[in-house]
Amino acid sequence: MKTRITMLIAEIVFAQLGISAATSSGNSAAGDVAAAKSLAFGGVGVAGLMSEGERNLRAVLEQPDASQQLQASLAQATPAGKLYILVGLRRCDRGAYQKVFDSLSRPNDDVEVVRGCMISKEPFRQVLSQIQDGRFDDYLSQPPR
Numbered sequence: 001m002k003t004r005i006t007m008l009i010a011e012i013v014f015a016q017l018g019i020s021a022a023t024s025s026g027n028s029a030a031g032d033v034a035a036a037k038s039l040a041f042g043g044v045g046v047a048g049l050m051s052e053g054e055r056n057l058r059a060v061l062e063q064p065d066a067s068q069q070l071q072a073s074l075a076q077a078t079p080a081g082k083l084y085i086l087v088g089l090r091r092c093d094r095g096a097y098q099k100v101f102d103s104l105s106r107p108n109d110d111v112e113v114v115r116g117c118m119i120s121k122e123p124f125r126q127v128l129s130q131i132q133d134g135r136f137d138d139y140l141s142q143p144p145r
Contacts, residue, residue: 040114
C-alpha cells in the first residue's frame with residue numbers, strides 16, 4: 001500500500017513537471033494517436049509547429065512494439081486516428097500496413113486535415129489513397145521540429 005501511494009505521488013509530481021512515466025508513455029501515445037480529431041503532418045499553424053498527432057505517432061514509432069501498439073489501437077480509432085495508424089504502419093511494418101489497408105472499411109465521411117495554416121474537410125477515401133501513394137512517407141523521415 002505504501003509503495004502504491006509513493007508511486008501515485010511520484011506520477012502526480014512528474015505530471016506537474018511535464019515528465020511522463022515510462023510505463024505508460026508508449027500505450028498512452030498510441031491511444032492519443034487513435035483519438036486524433038484531425039490529420040496533420042509537417043509544420044502547422046502560424047508558427048509551423050508539429051501537430052500533437054504527429055508527435056504522438058513519432059513517440060509510438062520509437063517503441064520496439066510500434067506495429068502491435070498501432071494495430072491494437074485501430075479498433076477504437078477515430079477516422080483521423082485510423083489514417084495516422086496507417087501512416088505509422090506503412091512506416092514500420094509494410095505487411096501489417098497492407099493487411100489493415102485491405103481490410104479497412106472506406107466510409108464516405110470527410111475527415112479534418114490540416115496542411116500548414118489551412119484546415120479543410122477531405123473525403124476519407126481520398127486521404128486513404130494519398131497514404132497508399134506514399135504522400136505522407138517523407139514527413140516521418142524528417143527530424144522533428
